[in-house]
Amino acid sequence: MSVFARLAQLAPRALSQSASLAYARRMEHRPEDSALMLRYRDGDVAAFETLYRRHKDPLFRYLLRMCRQPAAAEDVFQEVWGKIIRSRDNYRPTAKFTTFLYHVAHNCFIDYIRRNKRHADTTDIEPDTQPDGADCPETLVEKSLARRRLDDALRSLPDEQRDVFLLYEEAGLSLDDIALVTDCKRETVKSRLRYAVRKLRSALDESPEAS
């Protein structure tokens, strides 16, 4: 067997090995949130930056939809991260970091509600209506209307149902974790989520003419 033929035989195996190694390396480069928080506790600011960039957008959207006002959402967002930063010395990885983060966020939101009783009266959020370049004008209009209907339906949900839906969608928490965050029973969480999804689905199913 010539050298070229042997190389041709070895090449796919080597390629697959290197690909799996690269994949494994990439997996190694994504440390656990708890480990990052512990590293930050020991003074590693870069670990906090990684943690922050990983969670900032879902958390911001969660607070934006809960507070309904961007300014209020920004305040609560800062408050949440401030509490996370201050609690780094006492942090113990007994639960998932996401659960811990959203528990803090949930409590901050409740505090915000208590401070601003009239928060439900006004709303400034505009749904993201950026058009996709590939769609035709009719599809774009339909999508835009669907988004608006969904947004309206989400805003019209009771706080508890919206909270559970957002924790499920944005934070990616399981029902058990949501129960931990909201201090409710798992069955209560499940029922709230079901109601919320049903209302949102019916809003999506509405024909444009009916709305």
Place this chain on the structure above:
Amino acid sequence: MTDRHMKQDDSGDPRVSAAYREMAGERTPEHLDHVILNAARSAAKPRRSKAIAWLRPVAWAATIGVCLAIVIEIALLPEQEPAGIVPVSEDTASPTETKRLEKTTPQAAEPPGAQAVRKPARGKSADMDGRADEAEALNSLRELRQSSEIVEETAPASTLRSAPATATALEFATERYCDESQTADPESWLECILELERQGLYDAARLERELLAEAFPPPELVR
């Protein structure tokens, strides 16, 4: 919606989830990123300066305490060598002596024994009562002197520095060694003084000399 959600329960709806994902594209404002990351950085820094911040007031307090102690020590220094308390009754004391007595060590610096002795001496009681009191006082002060000598023998030098009250009591006690019969004439008084000096009670001897000089002015004094 993730597979994890779908496997765990059927509460979600993929269509709703997808529609929500399309709708929710908001991102965190950049100014918030700066604020929070700066806060995180500054919170991670001052671990060492926290200890410094704690040490600084302690250092100040210690410095002030030491300064106060030095000032008090200096202020009290002249009071450690008083001229002595002469437990002479007001009837027999000369005017200059009475003035001197009034200017002597404050009450707080005196031992309780000395105060106990002085009180009857100040009262205008009968001669016999006065003598009995003086004898009693003399006994108590002798006891004090003996106890102070024991303390001098046993205690380290550093603790003796803070015993001015005992020294005053000693001086007070030695003045009584020359009784009235000895102080009647200058010669016997002088003998008494010399005896005191032989015993090593120089302070008492010095005081007796002063009293002798006051009682018998220099022309009469035979040195």
